[in-house]
Amino acid sequence: MDHEKVNILLVDDQPAKLLAYEVILKDLGENLVIASSGREALEVLLKTEIAVILVDVCMPELDGFELAAMIREHPRFQKTAMIFISAIQVSDIDRLRGYEMGAVDYVPVPVVPEVLRAKIKVFAELYRKTRELERLNQELEDRVRARTAELENSTAKLRESEQRRSMAIAAGKMGSWDWDWISGDWMWDEGQYRIFGVSPESFEVNPANVQALLHPDDVDQLRKAIAEFNRGTRAYETEFRIMRPDGEVRWCVGTAAATVDDSGRVVRVSGVTVDITERKRAEERQNLLAREVDHRAKNALALAQSIVRLTRADEVKAYVNAVEGRINALARVHTILSLSSWQGAELSRLIDEELAPYSLGGQIILAGPQVQLLPATAQTLALALHELFTNSAKYGALSTRSGRLTIGWQVEDQLLTLSWEESGGPLVMTPKSRGFGTRSLLASVESQLGGQARFDWRAEGLLCRLEVPLTRKPAATPLSEKFEDTGSAELQRASG
Template identity: 90%
Template sequence: MDHEKVNILLVDDQPAKLLAYEVILKDLGENLVIASSGRDALEVLLKTEIAVILVDVCMPELDGFELAAMIREHPRFQKTAMIFISAIQVSDIDRLRGYEMGAVDYVPVPVVPEVLRAKIKVFAELYRKTRELERLNQELEDRVRARTAELENSTAKLRESEERRSMAIAAGKMGSWDWDWINGDWMWDEGQYRIFGVTPETFSVSSANIQALLHPDDVDQFRAAIAAFNTGARAYEGEFRISRPDGEVRWCVGTAAATVDPSGRVVRVSGVTVDITERKRAEERQNLLAREVDHRAKNALALAQSIVRLTRADSVKTYVNAVEGRINALARVHTILSLSSWQGAELSKLIEEELAPYSLGGQIRLAGPEVQLAPATAQTLALALHELFTNSAKYGALSTRAGRLTIGWQTENDVLSLSWEESGGPLVRTPKSRGFGTRSLLASIESQLGGQAKFDWRAEGLLCRLEVPLTRKATTSTSPAKFEAASSGELQRASG
């Protein structure tokens, strides 16, 4: 798939090593930028957007640690990924020092090309996704600004055009009024009564009664406007809220202009009121959406980083495939949730999305009612289902044409019970230790959702039962910190 190339900075004082790194990383298809010293690297960074920095620890004049410290001091580069290359045995103290300086990984010499490419690829892709999300946020902000400008322009035209004013009055969005400053008499038109939610038969227009309909926080603004006209002001404009008799609060923008006698004394004040409640609500929705997009983007990236750090594999290819599979599973559920405006996801849709990569004919049977999952539950359960499908495709019933898989689910007392039953595949033996997939599945179901996951390694096929509460108040999305802490704990217990 075509994608925008990112810049990878290679820093080393030895030309031969720089050439070797170029050869190793050429197949990634990214832009490789060369710097033969720490000072050259700093000049490049000031002129170019860099996704990943590959830097030699041992360099004359300015070594890797010192360069990393200088880079991190600049606010622009505080989150730039740095990978150290060291030709000498690095002690734990040096390693900790490197991480404190901002390194995200170490690569020992001699460099294994596949390992270096895999590490660079992961961080380059994370950088690319981050930039894409930033562009989406910027586009959203631009649309909000454009919409706000459009509404302000519309309001100005309503004030200037009598014809548009009449149309707005007919639609109940605009009203006009007149106030005799000398004797205190008020005159409202039909639109003004409609905006305030009252009728001429039930409401007597007076300063006191109008003030009673104003939102308590905006009463002082009304008094300040009166005081301003008394001290020589000739015009006023401001936003305010009204509390209708039925309890509904509406946002309005009001404009007023004074008429004076030959001596300069105010004798009349006339004005227009425009109901801008829908505009205010639209602005609130846009602001909420912008914050939600930012929150979910950060959460998704953090979860992806957790997956990268916690995945274990015997080879680079297996590692890359495992990471890509888990991130793709996360991307699929994000797509489903986005289509529902993050209201939730159907369980059957999650399962169908995980089935999509496989051509299995009639090997799989699904049975269960429609179940709507909350976003947090959907994200966690999607990752758990991905691990089950991946394991079955590698070692279980889905690894052979004779294998069969039955997935059934039901709900009772707001608890989802899901059974995963395999048969007809290779002979199953109880594993001596849990793999990462099993550990992460247990950690996510039990720690994230407060549920249970039970495995029965029968000879004829795996039987797995998941029980997940549907009404538990989980976090707004899958929590990377919880997922990583729980999975790391499983890894430590397994290795201990």
Template identity: 95%
Template sequence: MDHEKVNILLVDDQPAKLLAYEVILKDLGENLVIASSGREALEVLLKTEIAVILVDVCMPELDGFELAAMIREHPRFQKTAMIFISAIQVSDIDRLRGYEMGAVDYVPVPVVPEVLRAKIKVFSELYRKTRELERLNQELEDRVRARTAELESSTAKLRESEQRRSMAIAAGKMGSWDWDWITGDWMWDEGQYRIFGVSPEIFEVNPANVQALLHPDDVDQLRKAIAEFNSGTRAYETEFRIVRPDGEIRWCVGTAAATVDHSSRVVRVSGVTVDITERKRAEERQNLLAREVDHRAKNALALAQSIVRLTRADEVKAYVNAVEGRINALARVHTILSLSSWQGAELSKLIDEELAPYSLGGQIRLSGPEVQLLPATAQTLALAMHELFTNSAKYGALSTRSGRLMIGWQVEDELLTLTWEESGGPLVRTPKARGFGTRSLLASVESQLGGRAQFDWRTEGLLCRLEVPLKRKPAATTAPGKFDAADATELQRASG
């Protein structure tokens, strides 16, 4: 046959009947699909496109009525033709029930081959013609889409322009307006209302109301633009501020162009407004950041200069090592603070950074809660910890493998108490004079942070106790996290 074959699903729990149906319908030339139960039929339907279903009414587990109801519940099969075969006398009520379940016809037993073939053929042809009609509809839709595309192509430039404007409006950053110079009528689009923070339902666009939304210092810009258009200017651009009804100030840039008549008289002015508030704020942040970086660089250089000037050593190599160590300590805490955008540093991380160069294994034990330090406190404690580690590595517990160091801290009433306790190292003697490290530690903790440093030179090891207020405000001349000339003076005084 010259037509495409369709699938006919035969459902019956008796193999003999299925074989009989196959013999009867073989001459139709269609694809016959066999299912011996209602559940098997459902599996077939989910995998195969079926044109007609021939189903026995009386089957165990799932009879023909129940199967029909389940098939009709699925959107794909709501229009699939179902023919019931019944071996019992079918009453009008039974027929009505079958039709309600979705049956399109009944075939009584014994089956008349010619009648069954005729019914199946009719519904197969109907299915085939329906599919052909769907294909024709699809082809028609394709031709309509192609024609629509051609029409759209002819107006591409206009559409692209409108899309760009719509995208800008949707982003809430751009609006357009039109001003009839003769009648005084204004037209704002949705983006213009959004920028000015008003609603078209309650805001009347007129010169007085528009001027009321302009920043008082920028009202003259509007007057200047009107004057220039009256004097022959055809285009104008300016930056200005608006004050929304809720009090928010927004920065905008406005561009306007005039339309003139045959006598060169202005008849219409059209323009675009762009909200540039975020750009302005970004510029302000960038300028502030540049000033901040400059200030921090000067402060860091001042501290480095003080370290170089005040460090003492008998040999050049020792002097270089001492200076490098202190500057590296400053650089490490600077890195930690930079990663937090100079919001502060965790004490444990600061100590870990100072521990990194030593590789001491299990000689050191840390104990304490998480503590967030302000930048100024972090810088000062970093240098203080460096001096303690350096002294311990040279002369104290960390100079031998048997030495032990316990660093513990706690916070109570915004006061940080840090305990440095050495043991197991060389015998300790109280120094006759304090070195630069000890004196600078005392000066920085007590003078810069308003804290206290106590040293107990025990025979078994140094015991140092640092008390630092966590919320003490720095001096008025120094911003948080800064080091200035006053700090250098303190160190110089301590070294004296």
């Protein structure tokens, strides 16, 4: 359904991050307003009605916490939703400080696009609904005031009728009803019929027919409500499901209030029904998304744990560089997968990302068709390619300007064959032992992906051939359980 766009303010001092947020949030169909500093954000707020503010915690001059404090001091923005983005580990004290400043949520970096979109969408929709309810409430108040003025000289019966009518809220997915406890007569408004999926012409409102539309598991809620009113309860609220005649199940929340006579006996019960099906579905989607994010995070942490545990080096600096390189390779493939909503990654894009840190013009030749990799396959293959590139840059063809590297791949019968051919670099000697790079590459390709990795240590340059099934689901066993690290040597080469 079409709706009026709301304004979302993006505040960050880094243009690249602002562009990334625009790409992630553009599908929401809202107006994205950009501010590159806290002061610029304040200027925007004074001129524009903003629904949600997405602000970076760490900014020069005016950081996210200071900006939030200044925003909250203005009466217009005391209820504006603010979401903090933090690229650093946020302590509980900082998080509490943020909430005290008015933040409604934190989003850590790297940002998961689905999570950020879901959070922004919720608060944008809440802002829209709040404004709509304010408008509807104002319209309702105007109608009530006008009607009250007309009925000042009416009879008591007309005033009583108008009081019942004022309870009927015909807006959105809401309906009102009225039940004469003495005569048993029911009155439904148009919204109530719409929620239950019936028409006034064909549906007779009575307890039996209403009960027939309730979900069998929720019929007891009706009986319980009647019993509560008979025992003297004056108000009742519950969630329940209805089964429309067309078979659709809808979630509702119902509130009811009793009117009593002078003796305290219930004479009338009136209430409001709100269709909350979309909210329930959104909650289910949020729960599913949270579980999916948790699963992916655990997988990523398992890979990172394996990298940290198994990396060996003679010096601390070498160890740090090795771990950072492997973690960055994992981060790059995660970025590619996030942009595809975790549907997969294209092989050439994967190779380009691994090539980027080296800036080697003309030394590398790529040849192969488009190949879409499953997410888990892409993660594992990215780490394998990282080992090949890293060691080639240290000891092989990419360590000299005269070196050349040719990477070719093809697919036949769902089997990806990738060849890695180096030439023109230092003289190569067959290593005496396998280091982490060799063994992690073998373990990932053979054990994780069910493929094969072959090495030919030619004097003129390394020749490696990887065969990877594209349809097999990668093994769930962590890389660290596939092999034991007993040495510190990488893919060893010696120049002559």
